Amino acid sequence: MLLKLENVSKVYQTDGPPATILADICLTVDRNQFVCIVGPSGCGKSTILRLINGLLPISSGKVFFKDKPLSGINLECAMVFQNFALLPWLNVMQNVVLALEARGVPVADAEKRAAFYIDKVGLGGFETAYPREISGGMKQRVGLARAMAVEPELLLMDEPFSALDALTSINLRQELLSIWADPNLAVSTVIMVTHIIEEAVELADRVVLVAGRPGRVVADIDIAMERPRLKNCEQFTRYVDSIFSLLAEF
């Protein structure tokens, strides 16, 4: 068991009464799993990721990572952001190297590792390009390379494809799956937040539904389909429909 959330809640202080974003979230994630968290907007899915990463403090409950309670930023996770979060004044290589520098990797090794992962995401040859010179899909690949370069135990993805067009997303989903399945690459466990149900069913081993205000875990569904999954087969459609109907009550 890699990650465990026990009755985690998150409350925000506002001008009026305090706002409870998440209530009693219980979640267990094992190694080598691909988990998708799905739900309508505003129910706190992205907040769960930030709680796991340690970017936000928990209001109540406990988070255990590798059986140890979480304290501060969890450096064994790496996050891929919805709007890429690249530093505009650094080129592709420098953006990836930055994450490695933060872990104290010496510069020469950092550049070698960065070059390897940049190549793996298909951006070989673009190392000296600046973010404003590359497309959205390429920017997100840089984000992915940066997250993978630190070889994290857990990869967190916050709606990674929602800022991209449909065709690019289709390509990137396939690439993500092949990266995840690749035994030579460190990425083994992924938690992805998305609001597109088809995407969740296509990619994940498990789909966790979070809905309501405050957000709670409404259902936890195992997707027992072999990959590659065909989007027009009957089993796929049944999974999607059942998730839709579960969410329709919220």
Place this chain on the structure above:
Amino acid sequence: MAETDIALEYKHGKASYWIATLLVLMVAAVLAGLLHPVHISRVKVAPEIWQLPIDALWSLWRMFAAYVISLIFALSVGIYAARRPKSARIIIPILDILQSIPIVTFFPAALGIAIRIFGGGRFGFEVAAVVLIFTSMAWNMAFSVYDSVRAIPHDTIECADSFGIRGYQRLFTITIPACIPGLLFNSILSWAAGWFALTACEILPVNNATLPGLGSFIQHAQNSFNPLLMGIVGVAALFTVVIGLEIFIWRPLGVWAERFRYEMTVSTLSRDPRGILGWYRHGFLPHLMMRYIVTPLNVGVNAVISNVRGSAQKIVIPRMEVPGLPARTWFFVIRFMGWGLVAILFGFGIFHVYKIISGNIPISYAKQIPEVIAFSYMRIVVAYLFSVAWTVPLVLWAARHPKALRAISSVSQILASLPAISLTFLVVDIFIIKLKLGYLGIELACLFLLMNGVQWYVLFNMLGGVSKIPGDLIEATSAMGLSKWQKFRNLMLPAMLPSLLTGSLTAFGGGWNTLIFSESISYAGNYYHVPGVGWMLDVASGQTSSTLHPAQLSSLLLLTIGALIGFIVIVNVLVWKRLQRWAAAKFRLDY
């Protein structure tokens, strides 16, 4: 100070920048031709405490008058320039130059011109003062309006077009609301600069009288029985007025202005959850006022306006048919006449300048001009470096503590409004009299006053820059586990560099302004000065006893002002514009 893409504009219109400089110099030359030597004397009047409220009101009225004129100017010029890119290519550089020149230093000259036009009485004096305060307030507000109008999302404009929203309606429902947040921030800056100009105007006595006001109160305190005490009382009064404005006007306005923002995030700098705005909305007294005074007034005014608007819209302006020649020829003729007029003005100006200077140059003074400019520049650089040394770390630290950020911005708004001039007496008292530091004391006093005129611009622009760092970049760098130093070097410093540059540019402008009042101080009958442009201008406006006669003074004044403008513009072009261009290109946050 609004962050116009001046640097990028400059890239496209280098020629227009030089044309703009030329235009400004021409106007200056013409105005110089109207110069009338002004007899400036020392006035020995002791202030009385009971005059304080009246003085405060006089000062406030001047500030409001200048502010209203600045507002109208900023809205007209800013919106005009934003709608016509071709005109903007000349207008923006002109505003830029005017912003860098220390106009307050030309107050004696402005006085001379006002007296020529309005006669030597009080009215001319007041007009000159209001005009001068206007020149310290208007430019950054105009830039802000220009930026805001250009930043209106294209979608909104298309929507307005497709729904047929035109003319006055568009102006009042779309254009002006878009300007409000930027205008508010810049109004606060402008008022701070305005207090400075105000005190500068009130200090100078003309024809044995000074304008009644807080500035002159503080200045005359040195003639009273207890100079230090009276001076402190005057400053305290000024302080109270500024704090009052902050609490009752700027804060509530700031919260109200938030609703006009196009970005979806709320600025942390102006949230006021339970403060004065709450009292405004729910308090008993405001409630009464609202019900019986404000609302009926509102209804009445609205009725009048809609009547006027209704009848105005019925007026159809017929399309002008110009007979005879095609339109293109007429345009050519008009433009030719326009440039001809400009050339004639230029000729007049040059002629007057020649008349003033020829044969009248006091060589012994004039040849010191280059070296005094160099001395003064070095002083400003030192003050600037000291300012950066304390503001940058402070802002970087405060960037992570939103409450501290708000506190700092409020406190600094108030402190910035305290014009350095009003503190001259205090500074002289401490450094020179009490500590007996001699020449070093004068330099230190000058440095202290200079810093007051420089540091706030750096601080304010940095504070503005902090709120521009995108939240997800901050998150990403935290998630990556970057250490504080790494975050500073990789995220905060680059992201705030454009703001730091803009702040530095305005800081140097503020430095020149403060210079004239820091380099020569008269207190309790003694005259202290350090060699510099401020002292030279003092001499040239006849404020120090020298062996020069009025014609020589005028020509010295002209030469000094000309040299100063030339120096500032050259440094601007060679250094600041290049830096701004580089920073704007490399560190843009949108990609």
